[in-house]
Amino acid sequence: MDSNNSSCSPQTKYNLVQVKGTWIRQMEQHQVQEGKLSDAKIYETKLEHGVSWTVISPIVFTYRVLQCKNILDPRNDTLLWGHIGDEEPKGTLSNSKPVKRFVVIDATVHELYGSQVSQYFEAREVVHRILPLPTTEENKCMELVTKILEEVHAFGIDRRSEPIIAIGGGVCLDVVGLAASLYRRRTPYIRVPTTLLSYVDASVGAKTGVNFAGGKNKLGSYIPPVATFLDCSFFQTLPKRQISNGLAEMLKMALMKHRGLFQLLEADGRKLLHAKLQCATGNSIEKEDSASASIRIAIETMLEELAPNLWEDDLDRLVDFGHLISPELEMRVLPALLHGEAVNIDMSFMVYVAHQKGLLTAEEKDRIIQCMLGLDLPVWHQDCTLTLVQKSLKERLKHSAGSVRMPLPTGLGTAEIFHDMIEDNVLCQAFQKWTTELSSSGDK
Numbered sequence: 001m002d003s004n005n006s007s008c009s010p011q012t013k014y015n016l017v018q019v020k021g022t023w024i025r026q027m028e029q030h031q032v033q034e035g036k037l038s039d040a041k042i043y044e045t046k047l048e049h050g051v052s053w054t055v056i057s058p059i060v061f062t063y064r065v066l067q068c069k070n071i072l073d074p075r076n077d078t079l080l081w082g083h084i085g086d087e088e089p090k091g092t093l094s095n096s097k098p099v100k101r102f103v104v105i106d107a108t109v110h111e112l113y114g115s116q117v118s119q120y121f122e123a124r125e126v127v128h129r130i131l132p133l134p135t136t137e138e139n140k141c142m143e144l145v146t147k148i149l150e151e152v153h154a155f156g157i158d159r160r161s162e163p164i165i166a167i168g169g170g171v172c173l174d175v176v177g178l179a180a181s182l183y184r185r186r187t188p189y190i191r192v193p194t195t196l197l198s199y200v201d202a203s204v205g206a207k208t209g210v211n212f213a214g215g216k217n218k219l220g221s222y223i224p225p226v227a228t229f230l231d232c233s234f235f236q237t238l239p240k241r242q243i244s245n246g247l248a249e250m251l252k253m254a255l256m257k258h259r260g261l262f263q264l265l266e267a268d269g270r271k272l273l274h275a276k277l278q279c280a281t282g283n284s285i286e287k288e289d290s291a292s293a294s295i296r297i298a299i300e301t302m303l304e305e306l307a308p309n310l311w312e313d314d315l316d317r318l319v320d321f322g323h324l325i326s327p328e329l330e331m332r333v334l335p336a337l338l339h340g341e342a343v344n345i346d347m348s349f350m351v352y353v354a355h356q357k358g359l360l361t362a363e364e365k366d367r368i369i370q371c372m373l374g375l376d377l378p379v380w381h382q383d384c385t386l387t388l389v390q391k392s393l394k395e396r397l398k399h400s401a402g403s404v405r406m407p408l409p410t411g412l413g414t415a416e417i418f419h420d421m422i423e424d425n426v427l428c429q430a431f432q433k434w435t436t437e438l439s440s441s442g443d444k
């Protein structure tokens with residue numbers, strides 16, 4: 001028995017080895033049997049009145065984020081098999097029994113693309129059920145999750161090989177993700193985002209959720225999809241306001257960590273908005289247009305921040321910029337503000353806070369606000385009162401292990417996380433200036 005911990009109780013570390021189908025514990029330095037070694041470990045400690053076992057079992061999630069074109073073209077394999085790596089055989093999965101897929105689709109997206117989705121599965125001879133649902137922010141609650149679970153159960157799927165497919169905006173992807181994470185404790189699911197916001201944000205991480213007890217995304221899980229399929233042609237049917245909404249989350253990544261993306265949005269943002277971020281066809285890496293480049297950078301920067309912290313164990317998150325006051329604001333005025341609009345109002349205020357703290361120059365602050373206005377985003381809102389700001393920051397403090405952890409820009413494309421609560425006078429002065437300078441920009 002080794003005594004490898006600093007406490008007075010001796011602790012024994014066991015590896016787990018599978019020999020002829022049975023897992024057995026083996027002391028680390030006394031490995032006697034050859035077999036499959038697990039990454040899991042068991043630490044055993046003798047106590048005065050018994051024994052304690054501590055299990056450390058690393059869980060690895062692998063998911064693919066795949067950009068593609070014409071996802072609903074029956075000649076395109078992606079929707080059916082894109083979640084499986086190139087090295088894995090697709091045929092063997094489909095040989096023994098008919099392929100089955102359960103699809104949840106946002107009701108509006110169904111009106112626009114439902115017949116193409118049906119034609120896709122019919123042409124591929126897939127046994128399928130398409131469930132259109134009104135996945136709006138007001139409906140984002142457990143009832144939708146239950147409805148999906150009942151329908152999935154009635155349809156019947158093989159939870160190992162028949163992922164549930166979600167096609168829609170962030171609400172649809174979040175709700176389906178939660179249902180999938182609950183069904184038989186975890187059923188694989190696929191995300192097909194159809195809004196810009198869900199394309200660059202909701203679809204590339206692990207979070208699922210629904211609103212609960214008046215709180216935004218109060219119920220949820222950290223279970224990534226097996227795959228996300230990104231096809232920007234869906235944006236063509238989005239109203240411009242929804243494009244602006246998504247541009248807010250892209251701007252967030254630009255402000256936090258990518259000066260180049262900020263410059264792109266500053267120079268071309270308006271053009272991108274009006275062209276609905278449609279990427280030129282025949283694009284090559286060397287001649288990437290601004291739509292493709294801005295989308296690519298937004299996703300890369302988002303993945304960089306999310307992948308090492310999928311479970312949000314580290315509370316210092318740059319991606320939380322714009323998400324300190326906005327959840328409270330968004331829920332309070334629902335449905336007046338879209339998610340990205342509320343995020344932008346929060347970011348706009350925080351830019352004033354950063355300026356007041358001496359982190360941003362007046363010129364940098366003005367350039368950011370002008371960029372926001374160029375993207376047709378609201379920069380101020382009458383319901384975003386000083387009381388709401390203070391309440392949100394206090395809430396934040398309660399849930400962030402005693403330190404507020406506030407990401408703030410320190411330049412155009414650089415940021416830092418501040419752990420101390422903003423001094424009251426800084427907050428009040430920033431709020432005053434923000435209201436004086438921006439209230440006439442109109443609240444959406």
Ligand SMILES: NC(=O)c1ccc[n+]([C@@H]2O[C@H](COP(=O)([O-])OP(=O)(O)OC[C@H]3O[C@@H](n4cnc5c(N)ncnc54)[C@H](O)[C@@H]3O)[C@@H](O)[C@H]2O)c1
Pocket residue numbers: 106107108109112135136137140168169170171172174194195196197198201202203205206207208209217234235236237238239242245338339340
């Ligand atoms: N899980 C995460 O990490 C994460 C990250 C960011 C946001 N979110 C969540 O995402 C939600 C916001 O997502 P959203 O902005 O996509 O909103 P949304 O899902 O409500 O979709 C917006 C609207 O666009 C319509 N729509 C969708 N695709 C369309 C298309 N191609 N053409 C025409 N209309 C279309 C929808 O019917 C809906 O009315 C929020 O609930 C937010 O909490 C989650």
